[in-house]
Amino acid sequence: MNEWRRLALALQFLTRLPVHVEAFEPTELNRCARYFPLVGALVGAFGAAVFVIAAHWWPLPVAVGLSIAATVWLTGGFHEDGLADTCDGLGGAVSRERALEIMKDSRLGSYGVLGLVVTLGLKAALLLALAQHAPLRAALAMVFTHAASRAAAVVLLVALPYAGDAAQAKAKPLAQRATAVELTIALGSVVLLGAAAGPTLGWPSLALAIVLAALMLAWLARWLKRRLGGFTGDTLGATQQCCEVALLLGLAAVL
Numbered sequence: 001m002n003e004w005r006r007l008a009l010a011l012q013f014l015t016r017l018p019v020h021v022e023a024f025e026p027t028e029l030n031r032c033a034r035y036f037p038l039v040g041a042l043v044g045a046f047g048a049a050v051f052v053i054a055a056h057w058w059p060l061p062v063a064v065g066l067s068i069a070a071t072v073w074l075t076g077g078f079h080e081d082g083l084a085d086t087c088d089g090l091g092g093a094v095s096r097e098r099a100l101e102i103m104k105d106s107r108l109g110s111y112g113v114l115g116l117v118v119t120l121g122l123k124a125a126l127l128l129a130l131a132q133h134a135p136l137r138a139a140l141a142m143v144f145t146h147a148a149s150r151a152a153a154v155v156l157l158v159a160l161p162y163a164g165d166a167a168q169a170k171a172k173p174l175a176q177r178a179t180a181v182e183l184t185i186a187l188g189s190v191v192l193l194g195a196a197a198g199p200t201l202g203w204p205s206l207a208l209a210i211v212l213a214a215l216m217l218a219w220l221a222r223w224l225k226r227r228l229g230g231f232t233g234d235t236l237g238a239t240q241q242c243c244e245v246a247l248l249l250g251l252a253a254v255l
Contacts, residue, residue: 082237
């Protein structure tokens with residue numbers, strides 16, 4: 001499979017965009033993880049465009065809310081669903097087996113609701129803080145944080161084993177570890193995007209954002225290893241959401 005088809009497969013997997021890749025090897029779903037940050041940048045750019053347009057018509061809090069709603073719509077709440085399931089499964093003091101069972105349940109529990117409310121609320125508040133300081137900075141922050149947080153999920157794909165039942169995984173190829181090639185390309189795209197966005201976002205803010213995201217990722221990796229023995233599809237979504245918040249915390253800390 002050529003790289004364009006891998007990118008299209010990543011778009012098909014992570015978004016609602018009308019992209020359909022036929023006749024691909026199942027392992028290509030794992031290989032396309034190299035383009036997760038690029039897809040994230042496109043999702044962030046869509047949210048940023050909605051924010052810029054909406055800011056001309058409504059107050060900034062409304063524009064921020066619409067931009068978040070736009071990214072949730074574009075992805076079908078894919079990562080938010082993973083966050084909610086992870087909170088439900090790991091929020092209580094239950095065994096590994098019970099946690100995995102809860103995470104497969106389509107029903108939403110109190111821990112999942114709380115996780116979504118807190119995470120979406122923090123993202124809205126942080127984006128609003130950035131927007132009130134400099135609207136362009138907030139728009140660019142959406143692009144960078146969506147890209148970099150998806151690279152964090154790729155790190156887990158390389159660093160941890162799959163924790164669930166691979167035969168029952170919703171996306172079986174992702175139950176296998178990604179390779180160093182996927183991680184190198186994913187992180188390389190984030191480095192290039194960061195270099196381009198640094199002058200606008202501010203180098204101190206960008207550096208702090210990366211440090212906070214790295215700390216969040218390290219804590220999540222250790223926690224998931226201890227609680228589950230590795231990652232699942234849901235925990236990849238939770239990692240993306242948590243690291244997105246950590247990145248925004250860093251960008252908003254030095255205004």
